[in-house]
Amino acid sequence: MNDKILHTLEFSKIVYKLAQHAATSLGKAAAEAITPSSDLESVKLMLQATDEAYKADRLKGSVPFGGVADIRPSLLRSRIGGTLNPAELLEIAETVRGSRRVKRHVLQLHDDDPIPMLADLCEQLTEHKTLEDAILACIDDQAEVMDSASAELAAIRRELRNGESRVREKLEQMVRSSSVQKMLQDAIVTIRNDRYVIPVKQEYRSHFGGIVHDQSGSGATLFIEPEAIVAMNNKLRELRLSEMREIEKILQKLTAQTADYAEDLLLDLDTLGALDFAFAKGRLAHQMGASLPRMNDRGYLKLRRARHPLIAREHVVPIDVELGNSYSAIIVTGPNTGGKTVSLKTIGLLSLMAMSGMFVPAEDGTQLCVFDAIHADIGDEQSIEQNLSTFSSHLTNIIRILKTMTPKSLVLLDELGAGTDPAEGSALAIAILEYMHKLGCRIIATTHYSELKAYAYNRKGIINASMEFDVQTLSPTYRLLVGVPGRSNAFAIAERLGLQRDIIEHARGEVSEEDLRVENMIASLEENRIGAEAERQSAEALRKELEAERNRYEAERRKFDEQRDKLMAKAQEDAHEAVAKAKREAEQIIADLRKLALEEGASVKEHKLIDARRKLDEAAPELKKPAKANKPKAGTKPQRIEAGDEVMVYSLGQRGHVVEIGGNDALVQLGILKMKVALGDLELVKRAETAKTQQPKQAASLKRTRDENVKMELDLRGANVEEAIVEVDRFLDESFLAGLGQIYIIHGKGTGVLRTGISDFLRRHKHVKSYRLGNYGEGGAGVTVAELK
Template sequence: MDNKILTTLEYPKIKHRLWQHAATTLGQNRVEALLPATELEEVKQRLQATDEAYKADRLKGHAPMGGIVDIAASLHRARIGGMLNSAELLDIATTIRGARRLKRHVEQLHEDDPIPLLATLAGQLSDARQLEDEISACINEQAEVMDSASTELASIRRELRQGEGRVREKLEQMLRSSSVQKMLQDAIITQRNDRYVIPVKQEYRSHFGGIVHDQSGSGATLFIEPETIVVMNNKLRELKVGEQREIEKILHRLTGRVAEYEQELIVDLDLLGQLDFAFAKARFAHELRGSLPRMNDRGFLKIKRGRHPLLSPDSVVPLDIELGNNFTTVIVTGPNTGGKTVSLKTIGLLSLMAMSGLFVPAEDGSQLCVFDAIYADIGDEQSIEQNLSTFSSHLTNIIRILTSMTPKSLVLLDELGAGTDPAEGSALAVAMLEHIHRTGCRMVATTHYSELKAYAYNRAGVINASMEFDVQTLSPTYRLLVGVPGRSNAFAIAERLGLAKEIIDHARGEVSDEDMRVEHMIASLEADRLQAERDRKQAEELRREVEAQQQKLQEQQRRFEEQREKLLEKAQEEGRQAVFKATREAEEIIADLRKLALEEGASVKEHKLIEAKRKLSEAAPQKQQTKRPAGAPTPQKIGAGDEVVVHSLNQKGHVVEISGKEATVQLGIMKMKVALDDLELVHRKPAQTKQPQQAASLKRTRDDQVRSELDLRGANLDEALIEVDRFLDEAFLSNMGQIYIIHGKGTGVLRSGISDYLRKHRHVKAYRLGNYGEGGNGVTVAELK
């Protein structure tokens, strides 16, 4: 890739921003050497590394890169036999420790969420823990060789400390002497040339023996080593030489150990550089708010809301463009400062970034291509000094592009044909565009020439585009509109600025009819586009409203389902409690039955069994009433004595009494209150003829209790018939539809007599023996008229 073109597209600025995110010099060196790749598989692998590092950063934060430094020079010196100093050895130890920490970080990430490429790189890092421990045992964090590095060094340093203590003690004795104090400039002990001295006044030099090692700048003070400590200082000097010799032995030994690991550590440095580079690309992607582009090698570009990475994301206008599918060449027209050059650079720079393995500042789903080369001729045409030399410079660049490009190249040309005579420039531009287009490469070119608009209409695979311009505000919007050629807008701008109308009309007359038709056609296209844009925005708003409403309905349905589940759980719990209660009461009734059976011998009286069954029926949990089925007929007016169906129980019965919105209904031997809207009329009781006045002398109040059953057990036939007659009259007056006469089984005399009497009675419509559950042969059931 041509360095000049990379500079033109501002690629080095991208690398500089990426360089700032590298944590080590190893990663920074990789950034400096970065160039776009031209093979699809290599680009995909680069992007995979960035994507995995991006995921790792999002899940666990920044990777630990502390302590890792570039130790390549130290490793080289160790290999050729040089001696490393303590600081270099400390760097090697910290780098080994940092590599182990980074390896553990990546492996833990890989276990939680697979990042196979980075895990493979980290897995290749060597385990040089033994070398790290050996260095750490000899050199502390301040890069000083510790006493524990060897027994000999510990012994020497112990003697040194003792000897220094004796020297200082001797000198302090001298400082305390009154005869010596008057000769001293200051009562202090200091060092010169690694020997202990004291400051003596110049005038007492002849009175003070010893060796002069230094004097002050004014010459008033001499730093003298007294004769009494010369021998002691000599001993200290010998010990320090021994100390240095022992330190060098230790450093030589450690350097030899480093040389043994040299090849492994060189490989580790390369791996650490790759990992740091990947995490730097991930951090740069976060800064750009970038996304992973889909890559291809078939010359297809589809940038969705792409932004120039060097411009502020809050002010830049996003770019949408597709190239390489229905058309391979885009010709962009429009006024200066409208954003044409920025659009060109954005297309080229995003392509270079993707080919370098970087995320691009565009929406998800953007597609970019791996080109074999990107060529660009982009110059600043804001100056009015367009002359032959400028034209020659542009033409030289284009000639170089024409001789180097291939069908797999991307060509970006800014202001093609500018800088010379318009007629010749436009003709030359059309010829060059045609040649490049026939080559089959992908091209985006900007121009002012109207002839190129017509060229785009007449060529398959070529399409017009323009930079939108707001005539109302006389300012560009910087939006690229593909499919719509640009207008000059000169007349509109002049009119808005106040140029006389007759001058503008005269100017319009100078424009050829063909050019005016083109302008009108462009204006019509732009009006259609604006209308389509408004329709699209309206449709988008409607779609958002529908989605919001749908989301609201889904939320309501979710809450309804949750409430329904809660109600079902509550109902089930209440049902369990009711069943438990009924079971307990049933057990109590059964226990009573057993007790009765024991008390009365082999059997229990029939009327006692009937009473027990009634208690069981009352103990059973009542089914919750349900609403009338959908589509059921409109309820009719129901009166006492009518035969009805109770929907909630799915049973027939007779209405005994109406009270407000409720009715008392006789269901077999049970009587219960039911809501009127739960009843459906089956058969209405026929209207009764009026009785003579004297028959109405019997009055009953609403509070009188009229039972639907008569117990005659133990009575003789005559007494029973009197009671039956009275009971039938009361039931008839109470509008009962059905009554129960309990006579027991016994010998059957009472049953037969009651049956004969009921057959002839005027109020009895029909009668029968009781069914199973009603008392069987021990009960006679009569239906009243």
């Protein structure tokens, strides 16, 4: 790609932004070396790497590139026999460790959410932990060779420390001496030229023996090595030289180990740079709010709400452009400062970014083409003077473009034909456009000439476009309108600014009738477009409102279904718990009956006990879905339900008998289970026989619950005390003869008179061992339970 084009479209500024997101110098170098590619497959691979990095960075955050450095100079020196210093070796060890961390992090990301391309790159990274451990065993975090690097070094340093201690001790004895202190500037021990010395006053030089190593700036102080420690300092000097030789041997050994792995490490650095480069592109995409474009090599591009990446998002106006399908050239007209040049640069710059493997700041669904070259002639359209030199400069660029362009090129021309006589300039612009159009390349050109509007209107494959201008506010909106040519708006602007009307009318008279017809046609098109745009926005708003309403309805429906399922499950659980409790009590009763039969010789048939248990099991309610219940149709008149009626319970899908009515609820007998059910959950199946003949003031008739077998309960509701006592006495005798251990007397709650009379009778009866009111689930205060002797 031509460097001048990259500069014209400001691609270097995008490269600078990209380099700022690199975590290592390797990634930064790769970013600065980026160039657009004209190969479709290469571009797709680069975009895939960016897409994977974008996804990984969004889900798991930044990759840990810490410690990774560009160690190529050190590796190359190690290969030619040079000795690396401790800092260089430490940098190599940290890079090896950082490479291993990057590899494990990316492979973990791949396991959680596949990123195959980046995972394949990481698989190429080597893990030379042996080299890393060897270096870190000898060099500490401050890049100093440690005592543990070798036994010889440890011994030398131990002896060196002991020698330094002896020298300091000797000197400190001297400075504490009263005879020596008067000759010292300060009672301290210091070092000059790696030798221990003491500061002596200048006037005592002749009285103080030893070697002078330095003096103060004023000359008043001499730093003297006393004769008594010269030999000791010489010994320390020898030890330091031995230490340096041993350190050199250790560094040479580590350098030789590094050279053995240099080839692998150089390849690892290339891989790490590629990984950092990919993640830098992903982070740049996050910052710009960019998306992955679809690429083709058919010369087709479609930008959806594309933004110029170098303009702040809160200020830029997105554009929509389609090129290469129905038409291959767009002629953009409109006023100065209307945004034509920005639109032109946006299209070119986004194409360069996509061809470099970067996301583009546009909405999903954007498509871009891999061109063999992008040619641009974009000058300063805001220039006040348009003279011959400007025309010559534009024409020189266009001549160069005409010589190098191909059918697979994108050509961007700003102010085509400007800078010369309008008649000649427009004719030349039409001729240039016609030549390029016949060649088949993709063209986007901006112009002020009205002749080019007619040319684009009449030429197949070329379409007009304009930058929208608001006449009411006399300002551009910076929106690109494809399919609508621009208007000059000169008369409208002049009138709004207050120019005399007769001058404006005279000017209109100077405009040819044909030009007026074109202006009126454009005005009509723009008016229709504005109307259509308003209708589209209204339809879009309605669509969004309906979509939101549908989503809300779906959410409420799902919530209702969840609540219904929970209530059904709870009801089923409660019903099964109640049945289980009843079954346990019944089993206990049956066990007591067997025990009594064995003890007293009473005859209780086993098959009758089995039959009773079977009926008990069948009494357990089976939960059914509400949707399957035969509910009455909406709008039907609700039926009146009374005590004794046979009813269907919707929610349980079971039939039962109404025991009593209370407000909006009914107590329903379901087998041996009694449940309180809402009246709206009931459907009348069969009316009680007594309901038709019962009179309001008729005396209550006695109802017994007896067939050929003796029952365990006696229903006395509606009877008076005298009638009830007779029936209770007969029932107790029958139950005692049948060997029953426990019986139930149902008298209802009412006023309590019947319950009291029955209790008094039971207290005196010879067959009654004890009695009590019913528990929860047995009928409560409406039932008396008697235990027989």
